[in-house]
Amino acid sequence: MKKNEFIEMMRQDLETHPNKNQLIPVLECMKEILKRYPIDTEIDTQKAVEDCFNQIKEHARKKQQNGCYYFTPQESTDFIAAYLGVEKVKQDCRVDLEDFL
Numbered sequence: 747m748k749k750n751e752f753i754e755m756m757r758q759d760l761e762t763h764p765n766k767n768q769l770i771p772v773l774e775c776m777k778e779i780l781k782r783y784p785i786d787t788e789i790d791t792q793k794a795v796e797d798c799f800n801q802i803k804e805h806a807r808k809k810q811q812n813g814c815y816y817f818t819p820q821e822s823t824d825f826i827a828a829y830l831g832v833e834k835v836k837q838d839c840r841v842d843l844e845d846f847l
Contacts, residue, residue: 748781752789760795772799772826774818779827798829 748757756773760766773795780787802825804816817825827833 747784747789747791749783749787749789750785752791752793753777753780756795763796764794769795769799772802775822775826776830778822779830779834782833786833793830798826800830803826 753773753776756776760769760773776795776798780789802817805825806817809815816821
């Protein structure tokens with residue numbers, strides 16, 4: 747499924763989700779990450795915001811020290827990109843017209 751279709755499907759799924767307040771920030775991170783990728787980027791239909799959130803929680807639980815764990819912004823980006831199955835993109839100074847939509 748194309749990245750924009752994936753984001754829209756996840757947004758719709760979260761509208762009635764009982765934990766949507768916890769999951770919406772993860773979806774927002776996914777949207778920001780996927781802005782860096784071409785419009786035809788494919789996302790596996792088996793991926794879901796809730797599953798990503800649970801994997802983030804599990805990772806933090808395993809790595810915690812003194813009862814807490816901090817994801818750096820880069821680590822968060824890398825974790826979510828890996829979850830979505832998209833390769834890292836090189837940062838460049840090109841403007842993506844999607845950013846203005």
